[in-house]
Amino acid sequence: MKVKLFVSLIMLTICFTAFAQEKQSTAVAEKGLTKVCVMYPFAEGKTFDMAYYETKHMPMVAGFLGSNLVKYSIEKGIASGIPNQPLPFMAIGTFYVKSLSEYQAAIGPNRDAIRADFPKYTNISPVILVSEVVK
Structure with a gap:
């Protein structure tokens, strides 16, 4: 159970980081x-x-x-x-x-x-x- 929660948190962190980087690169690309x-x-x-x-x-x-x-x-x-x-x-x-x-x-x-x-x-x-x- 703890392993599943840990894996879920890691996946959530990866998704959030990828989303944040995409938003940042889009803003930079528009300048x-x-x-x-x-x-x-x-x-x-x-x-x-x-x-x-x-x-x-x-x-x-x-x-x-x-x-x-x-x-x-x-x-x-x-x-x-x-x-x-x-x-x-x-x-x-x-x-x-x-x-x-x-x-x-x-x-x-x-x-x-x-x-x-x-x-x-x-x-x-x-x-x-x-x-x-x-x-």
Whole structure:
């Protein structure tokens, strides 16, 4: 019985250590990357189809980025940071890429296809922020 408990504790420690190292290496790997945030502001009468965005639009754009893409994320807005205030953004799609110039080179020839896909999931004009991850 004590041996099983000891083995379980060792396995738990190994799993926790591996998880902590993975989290730390992910954070370090992001520093210096270019982050492209595509933000969809909330407004009365505006719509957003999250299922389409998640399963069709973002994978399509990610495919254009190829090996320059490190990862992407999708966020669904749920509240404002101030109580009783409107939601600032309905959704935010973020791409983490190694090179801004490679990102621009990949998006440029596909811009029309990307824009033509907008009406399939939203009637919102997105706001785009390009930044460098510093930490």
